[in-house]
Amino acid sequence: MPAETHTFYEVMRAQGTSRRSFLKFCSLTAAALGLEPFYAARIAEAMETKPRIPVLWMHGLECTCCSESFIRSGHPLAKDVILKMISLDYDDTLMASAGYQAEAILDEIPKKYPGQYILAVEGNPPLNEDGMFCIVGGRPFVNKLKEVASNAMAVIAWGACASWGCVQSARPNPTAATPIDKVITDKPIIKVPGCPPIAEVMTGVITYVVTFGRLPELDARGRPLMFYGQRIHDKCYRRPHFDAGQFVEAWDDQGAREGYCLYKMGCRGPTTYNACSTTRWNGGVSFPIQAGHGCIGCSEEYFWDNGPFYQRLSPIAAGFGVEATADEVGGAVAAVAGAGVVAHAAGSIVKHVYGKKRSGTNARSGPDEGDRP
């Protein structure tokens, strides 16, 4: 259903939220965003005066893990985001309506609120064969995506699919699955990568946008700095073991039981920007490394092509269908070079000694000695 122009506060009060709970909600939100306490009042004011922002949530080639993550958000609760903070007017996996009635909303909202709604995209469009690898409502997803994006205020690219391409774009990417920012180039895009992104990161981004009416500060690649400004490794609680040089060598060794660093088991924490080691998952219960499994780097571009995940050095396609690590490739090249050096040295010795014999003195001393060895 199209959004009516109610403020957040009006909607919350209408749903039975007391003023006290509302203010509590605002302080919690400020805390979740890492803002000063003073901002709680700003958030309250914004929610009392600003109309709810319409959000259209489209799904392309994806696995819905972003939605699965999102609905588990604890701070703020996903239901609060959907029912109170935003006006989620279209989301084919969550909405009650279906068919033509549902699809009509995608035409209606952009007309009614031009430049005022947010387009959230989960998944990405495959571009090969005119987009025929992903059909939604009888039309290629890429066409609908472009139409709906054309009037949007901003686009949120949920997850590794929309941000980077993810597994459906793994080599050789037969469908040409393409991240959102390569298809939509004239709108501000915020990337929230991860497979899936952390629930609180997703709701945190939405809260920020609706509260301040603008995108949070992004890094050069379009990720919100407050969640993607640091690597897993920078805040990992196993980091002291890394610096000490204490590594797990096998899944069942003493180091694993002691909770040592998972670097040698292939942990991608040192190259992965995400908030898992601070925010953690499922309301702060745990995250992969805490569960004893290395990070696979799911919020990084190309992570899907950097496996095996249990190996420190990623293999490179060495050619002829051979996959080898940098050490295997480098070692082989060095061995060939070494053999070349030895063979050449042998030839040089022969030439040197032979030249000496011929001239009786020195191979390079006389101008008129034999021409070639």
Next chain:
Amino acid sequence: MSAHISASNPPRATHARVSAPVYVYHLPVRIWHWVTVFSIATLSVTGFLIADPPWPVLLGQPSNLFLMGDIRVTHFIAGDVLAVALLVRMYWAVVGSRYEREIFMPAVWRGSWWRGLFRTIRWYFFLERETAREIGHNPLEQIAMFAMFTLGVLFEIVTGFALYGQGTGYGTWAYQLFTSWVVPLFGNGQILHTWHHLGMWYLIVFSMVHVYMTIREDIMARYSVMSTMVSGWRFFKDDRDDEEEGV
């Protein structure tokens, strides 16, 4: 390059006559050379240890141990030394002699350079009786120095500081100058690690051939090689000019 130190062609020599030595490498270049040798060796050893820590499981409290930390900081300090030394060396390429510029820009626009290159290639294939008279590097060495050494080291420095910036974090100089554009170029940090690692092997292969060629030329060429990088002087073993034979 047919490098002549005298404009006129001297007469054919007797064995006793050698041309005067030439001062080719100034002190900064020689110091730079050995500092670079030392830092690349340190970077390679620590690089291997970082990529795949070989020591057995260390038990005990992490507060008492800082092995990985020490290895990494050694790598970073050696990396800083390598980079600063290269900057000094680049400055010297501008103010120094033409021989000190060769590793940054071989004179590929000169016909004589190409003739020298083919002559050197024949020499290495045992098809040429003797080397040309080189004051600086021979053309093949110049190309190898440029493509394998200069570009290789630059590549390691750029990728190395990009990795370093991931650790120092958003907003730091290493992040702004390198990480911000290098990581997107390679895709992600893990791929960057792989390339940085491959770059090491590139330099190792260069070093192997470089050391071999240095020893070989010291014995077989018509001029000194190894002592030149210590004293700065190029000594000649005869005073003949180049003959374009076997062309």
